[in-house]
Amino acid sequence: MTAQLLTHTPGQSRYGKLALAMRDRILQGEWAPGEVIPAESALAQSYGVALGTIRQALALLVEDGVLQRRHGRGTFVTKGVDGASMMRFFRFRGVDDGQSEAPESRILSSRMRSASTQEVNAFTMVKGAQVLQLERLRSLGNDPCLLETIVVPLPLFGKLAESDSDSWDDLLYPMYQQRCGVVIQKTHDSLSFSQLNATQAKRLKLAPAHPCVLVERQAFDMAGRCVELRTTRGDAFSFKYTTQLQ
Amino acid sequence: MTAQLLTHTPGQSRYGKLALAMRDRILQGEWAPGEVIPAESALAQSYGVALGTIRQALALLVEDGVLQRRHGRGTFVTKGVDGASMMRFFRFRGVDDGQSEAPESRILSSRMRSASTQEVNAFTMVKGAQVLQLERLRSLGNDPCLLETIVVPLPLFGKLAESDSDSWDDLLYPMYQQRCGVVIQKTHDSLSFSQLNATQAKRLKLAPAHPCVLVERQAFDMAGRCVELRTTRGDAFSFKYTTQLQ
DNA sequence: GAGTGGTCTAGACCACGAC
DNA sequence: TCGTGGTCTAGACCACTCT
Numbered sequence: 001m002t003a004q005l006l007t008h009t010p011g012q013s014r015y016g017k018l019a020l021a022m023r024d025r026i027l028q029g030e031w032a033p034g035e036v037i038p039a040e041s042a043l044a045q046s047y048g049v050a051l052g053t054i055r056q057a058l059a060l061l062v063e064d065g066v067l068q069r070r071h072g073r074g075t076f077v078t079k080g081v082d083g084a085s086m087m088r089f090f091r092f093r094g095v096d097d098g099q100s101e102a103p104e105s106r107i108l109s110s111r112m113r114s115a116s117t118q119e120v121n122a123f124t125m126v127k128g129a130q131v132l133q134l135e136r137l138r139s140l141g142n143d144p145c146l147l148e149t150i151v152v153p154l155p156l157f158g159k160l161a162e163s164d165s166d167s168w169d170d171l172l173y174p175m176y177q178q179r180c181g182v183v184i185q186k187t188h189d190s191l192s193f194s195q196l197n198a199t200q201a202k203r204l205k206l207a208p209a210h211p212c213v214l215v216e217r218q219a220f221d222m223a224g225r226c227v228e229l230r231t232t233r234g235d236a237f238s239f240k241y242t243t244q245l246q
Numbered sequence: 247m248t249a250q251l252l253t254h255t256p257g258q259s260r261y262g263k264l265a266l267a268m269r270d271r272i273l274q275g276e277w278a279p280g281e282v283i284p285a286e287s288a289l290a291q292s293y294g295v296a297l298g299t300i301r302q303a304l305a306l307l308v309e310d311g312v313l314q315r316r317h318g319r320g321t322f323v324t325k326g327v328d329g330a331s332m333m334r335f336f337r338f339r340g341v342d343d344g345q346s347e348a349p350e351s352r353i354l355s356s357r358m359r360s361a362s363t364q365e366v367n368a369f370t371m372v373k374g375a376q377v378l379q380l381e382r383l384r385s386l387g388n389d390p391c392l393l394e395t396i397v398v399p400l401p402l403f404g405k406l407a408e409s410d411s412d413s414w415d416d417l418l419y420p421m422y423q424q425r426c427g428v429v430i431q432k433t434h435d436s437l438s439f440s441q442l443n444a445t446q447a448k449r450l451k452l453a454p455a456h457p458c459v460l461v462e463r464q465a466f467d468m469a470g471r472c473v474e475l476r477t478t479r480g481d482a483f484s485f486k487y488t489t490q491l492q
Numbered sequence: 493g494a495g496t497g498g499t500c501t502a503g504a505c506c507a508c509g510a511c
Numbered sequence: 512t513c514g515t516g517g518t519c520t521a522g523a524c525c526a527c528t529c530t
């Protein structure tokens with residue numbers, strides 16, 4: 001394999017191949033999330049390449065978010081995104097006031113059902129496979145602010161379906177990792193505008209047809225598979241998001 | 247100066263100082279937007295450093311968006327953002343249908359006035375300085391879709407205040423560069439939701455109090471100075487924005 | 493073919509963090 | 512004090528672009 005990495009292949013750099021090889025070692029679990037990987041010098045020696053080449057390979061994985069480097073300490077496998085908080089799209093009362101920033105979380109319902117066509121495609125499942133669907137309400141103090149519908153594929157998240165939702169953590173992604181071994185690595189969020197229906201409005205303590213922001217998220221694990229679909233609704237007038245170009 | 251770059255200064259790498267030095271040459275106009283800069287080897291020789299060190303310095307400026315590298319051709323000073331189109335926040339009819347994607351632009355009004363406190367701060371002007379304020383309507387076909395209020399500081403944009411707005415281009419940023427020598431390098435956009443007032447609604451052919459997206463933009467030149475404040479309003483139901491985390 | 497940036501090597505020394 | 516990543520050097524050769 002090492003020999004393979006050293007042969008010249010047009011259109012593919014050596015450090016590119018090294019990055020893929022090291023990525024595999026992470027996906028295979030040889031290097032686990034949160035752990036250190038061998039030192040640059042050790043990697044260079046074991047792969048039989050120069051230090052600079054290993055550094056370029058590591059740089060790719062760092063840019064990819066798979067690795068993190070800490071001067072004097074070592075190179076670590078990323079633990080995955082924590083909250084990837086939906087709160088970043090909003091500005092609710094109390095958040096900026098330096099008050100308690102931790103939103104509470106309440107599971108309203110939890111049920112198993114057959115996957116829709118969209119879900120079958122997103123999760124690359126077979127037709128008729130099962131998913132777990134959750135309804136969750138997030139609140140700041142006594143004010144409900146976000147209403148979420150969360151769908152995860154079922155063989156993978158079986159541990160969650162079995163357990164009591166009262167024992168769940170407020171942050172789902174770290175819990176996915178602990179209970180199901182799923183590390184959330186990336187998310188894609190699509191934002192649009194809509195209006196609340198009657199039941200949604202009631203849960204958010206707003207009027208029916210109140211304007212809301214709709215966040216449709218796909219969350220991906222380290223292998224790049226989509227492992228969660230989430231729909232979040234919040235008061236449009238609390239929406240605040242900033243972005244910069246270039 | 248070159249000697250200065252070679253002395254060891256704790257807390258500042260040599261390539262960092264080189265990057266600042268080269269950035270200055272761009273800001274001073276020695277290397278103009280769109281032009282090639284000297285080859286890596288020439289730079290390394292003239293600064294008296296190794297090739298790898300120059301490459302690290304260039305990498306910083308590339309990451310910063312000031313330079314662009316093209317294999318086999320050379321390293322170029324960025325021309326600046328073109329449209330930085332507000333359309334990226336929306337999904338209007340006709341845009342996805344593969345029809346004409348170029349929105350038309352019409353200046354509704356143009357006037358000079360004293361800067362507000364907010365504008366004085368943003369533009370770092372003296373109190374009572376003058377600004378140019380424009381109202382602009384962007385349309386797709388016959389459908390008005392975005393209403394903009396644009397404010398620029400006046401000594402700098404004097405050429406614009408003098409000329410007839412009928413002769414203006416649809417894209418403002420390239421025109422800023424041609425007529426006023428201002429290159430837009432970065433933008434900060436802040437998104438929120440609001441409702442249209444009567445006159446805004448009339449111009450967008452929507453009902454008063456219709457929900458709208460509010461985009462508040464600050465645009466910066468290559469030196470990092472804020473040189474434009476822009477407020478854009480569009481139909482909330484046409485809002486569509488995607489982002490990814492990690 | 494000449495000139496550019498891209499890849500790679502094999503060293504050296506520095507700065508940071510933990511023991 | 513030791514091991515880590517960060518900086519820097521002085522070369523070599525490859526791949527792309529233009530003429």
